[in-house]
Amino acid sequence: MRKSVSTDRRQFLIRGLGAGGALALGGCDRLSDSERFDDVLGLAENLNLKLQRPIMGDALAPEFTEADITPNFKPNGTDNPPDKEYQALAKTNFAGWRLLVDGLVDHPLKLSLAELRSIPPRTQITRHDCVEGWSCIGKWTGAPLKEVLQRAGLKPQARYVVLHCADTMEGAGGDTSDDQSSSKQSSGGQTSGKHSTAKQAGSDKQAIRYYESIDLADAFHPQTILAYDMNDRTLPIPHGAPLRLRVERQLGYKMAKYVMRIEVVESFSDIGDGKGGYWEDRGYDWYAGI
Amino acid sequence: MPVQEAIEVNRRHWIHRHSLVVRITHWIAALSIAVLLMSGLQIFNAHPALYWGKQSDFGNPILAMKSEGNDDGPSKGVTTVFGRAFGTTGLFGVSTGADGEMEERGFPRWITLPGDQDLAKGRRWHFLFAWLLFLAGLIYLVHGFISRHVWRDLMPTGDDIRDIPHSIVEHARLNFPKGDKARVYNVLQKLSYLIVVIFLVPALVLAGMTMSPGLDAAFPQLLTLFGGRQTARTIHFLAASGLVLFIVVHVVMVLVSGVWNNLRSMINGRFDIAESRKTYAQKRKH
Numbered sequence: 001m002r003k004s005v006s007t008d009r010r011q012f013l014i015r016g017l018g019a020g021g022a023l024a025l026g027g028c029d030r031l032s033d034s035e036r037f038d039d040v041l042g043l044a045e046n047l048n049l050k051l052q053r054p055i056m057g058d059a060l061a062p063e064f065t066e067a068d069i070t071p072n073f074k075p076n077g078t079d080n081p082p083d084k085e086y087q088a089l090a091k092t093n094f095a096g097w098r099l100l101v102d103g104l105v106d107h108p109l110k111l112s113l114a115e116l117r118s119i120p121p122r123t124q125i126t127r128h129d130c131v132e133g134w135s136c137i138g139k140w141t142g143a144p145l146k147e148v149l150q151r152a153g154l155k156p157q158a159r160y161v162v163l164h165c166a167d168t169m170e171g172a173g174g175d176t177s178d179d180q181s182s183s184k185q186s187s188g189g190q191t192s193g194k195h196s197t198a199k200q201a202g203s204d205k206q207a208i209r210y211y212e213s214i215d216l217a218d219a220f221h222p223q224t225i226l227a228y229d230m231n232d233r234t235l236p237i238p239h240g241a242p243l244r245l246r247v248e249r250q251l252g253y254k255m256a257k258y259v260m261r262i263e264v265v266e267s268f269s270d271i272g273d274g275k276g277g278y279w280e281d282r283g284y285d286w287y288a289g290i
Numbered sequence: 291m292p293v294q295e296a297i298e299v300n301r302r303h304w305i306h307r308h309s310l311v312v313r314i315t316h317w318i319a320a321l322s323i324a325v326l327l328m329s330g331l332q333i334f335n336a337h338p339a340l341y342w343g344k345q346s347d348f349g350n351p352i353l354a355m356k357s358e359g360n361d362d363g364p365s366k367g368v369t370t371v372f373g374r375a376f377g378t379t380g381l382f383g384v385s386t387g388a389d390g391e392m393e394e395r396g397f398p399r400w401i402t403l404p405g406d407q408d409l410a411k412g413r414r415w416h417f418l419f420a421w422l423l424f425l426a427g428l429i430y431l432v433h434g435f436i437s438r439h440v441w442r443d444l445m446p447t448g449d450d451i452r453d454i455p456h457s458i459v460e461h462a463r464l465n466f467p468k469g470d471k472a473r474v475y476n477v478l479q480k481l482s483y484l485i486v487v488i489f490l491v492p493a494l495v496l497a498g499m500t501m502s503p504g505l506d507a508a509f510p511q512l513l514t515l516f517g518g519r520q521t522a523r524t525i526h527f528l529a530a531s532g533l534v535l536f537i538v539v540h541v542v543m544v545l546v547s548g549v550w551n552n553l554r555s556m557i558n559g560r561f562d563i564a565e566s567r568k569t570y571a572q573k574r575k576h
Contacts, residue, residue, distance in 0.1 A: 028325070028328075028403055028404075028415075029403070029404050029405050029406075038411075038414070040418070041411070041414035041415060041418050042414060043418060044414070044417035044418040044420070044421050045414075045417070047421060048417065052502075052505065052508070055505075055508045056504055056505075056507050056508045057508075059507040059508050060507060061503060061506060061507045062506055062507070062510055062513060064344070068344060068345070070345050070346075070347075072348060072349070074348060127344065127345060127503075127519065129501075129503050129519065130337070131336070131409065131413075132336040132337040132409070133333070133336055133337035133523060134337050134339075134341070134345075134346035134348070134520075135344070135345045135346050135519050135520055136345050136346060137344065137345050248503065248507075249503050249504050249506075249507045250503055250504065251503060279410075282410060283408070283410030283411060283414075284409075284410045284413070285413070285414075288503075289502060289503060289504025289505075290417065290501075290502040290503075290504060290505070
């Protein structure tokens with residue numbers, strides 16, 4: 001008698017746990033869809049940013065040796081911007097490309113690759129950590145962003161550096177070549193493992209290009225460079241030619257490829273959807289130190 | 291004589307089993323770990339492969355979940371472990387999506403948080419509850435050492451160690467300690483709880499921190515400790531698996547050794563050591 005009662009209780013508990021678990025998971029899914037709860041979930045980002053900065057100080061990200069360089073460093077995200085303007089520049093080996101530096105600066109700049117190369121470069125062998133989870137080590141050579149910003153001269157209200165890129169991510173329309181946009185879909189370029197519910201691209205929709213932003217602490221960090229060489233060769237198109245950002249103490253999505261323009265701002269809230277980057281506008285953290 | 295024993299053992303003998311700090315941190319940890327495991331699998335799904343060392347050697351993963359398919363879509367799930375392939379269709383590599391169609395993903399949707407592939411949300415759940423677990427764990431450990439809970443209740447004695455083989459046999463027989471012996475954790479409990487709070491969870495936290503490029507700059511010692519970020523990621527996954535194993539055994543043991551008594555003691559602290567004796571008396575009758 002006793003035995004069957006305790007068995008009944010056990011079965012009730014197990015079934016209850018199972019049902020409770022399913023309810024909980026469904027409930028969690030619905031919770032995380034609500035915007036206000038999303039703000040709660042985002043509390044940790046603030047905590048991590050506020051705690052990591054003082055702990056990090058000026059510390060450098062680890063640097064490695066030539067022997068550590070990954071032989072097959074796979075390119076991720078866009079590997080060939082479909083935009084006609086970019087394709088035209090690529091055909092001339094970016095001879096006509098100029099890096100625009102504007103916004104809250106005293107002297108807006110228009111720098112060619114040759115001019116960027118004439119700035120005393122920094123070479124670093126560092127580990128690229130993708131938010132998806134993998135890591136690859138590469139050797140980067142480029143102009144320290146600090147040098148470029150100092151030449152432009154920052155105005156006192158300057159707080160963030162926004163990097164505008166060439167690659168259209170969504171809303172492919174008249175300014176991208178048709179062939180390229182269809183191959184972008186199938187290669188799963190920018191959606192890789194990260195975001196499955198990409199907005200549907202309509203041909204009358206405004207093109208949404210990749211962009212990113214960092215604050216001045218990261219902009220002036222010695223390892224923050226505008227890289228034009230990778231592994232002792234000119235930066236190839238799949239990895240962001242002619243110029244990609246390196247921000248070595250953060251995750252890979254911050255390191256914008258195909259940089260066209262650097263805009264110094266006080267706030268990024270009226271750029272894109274206001275979260276400071278293409279992926280940030282789609283739910284990722286602005287501070288990608290973790 | 292049997293009748294007398296029956297009347298005697300029906301009287302409950304309450305003891306105060308778990309302190310308030312232990313109880314509160316236990317449930318916070320339980321909730322946090324549930325969220326961390328499910329959101330962790332979501333994060334893993336963004337790149338469902340594990341490597342060893344400083345970087346990812348894509349050609350030689352330790353473990354990888356892949357899909358094989360045709361023009362109609364993914365149809366077969368394949369998981370490789372050290373190169374050996376296993377068919378895992380429906381579970382790993384390929385499983386049913388929300389629309390009922392087979393989709394390519396690492397772990398299936400019924401075990402990830404969120405259910406859909408959503409790395410951004412998964413990371414948000416994960417990092418919020420990682421902080422919750424860290425703070426609860428810190429409070430538990432600080433209190434545990436100050437109150438001597440760790441030293442007195444968790445640390446096995448010499449007698450405990452010598453009792454291990456016997457305890458294993460008794461556990462297998464579902465014979466649990468009775469009466470005064472039930473006042474303290476048995477040796478298997480002590481060892482498993484110690485392993486979790488002193489080793490598994492701290493390893494998870496440290497390995498998690500090592501995956502942060504920011505903290506790698508602040509504490510390069512983390513990379514030395516683990517031998518590389520990808521090793522840390524794999525160890526994070528392995529330690530999580532160890533934790534899952536512990537949880538399964540723990541929950542089963544809670545269920546079969548007097549579930550209401552166990553649950554009650556972890557809620558209001560009161561544990562009936564006479565109830566165990568009641569079981570014993572029952573068995574005696576047979």
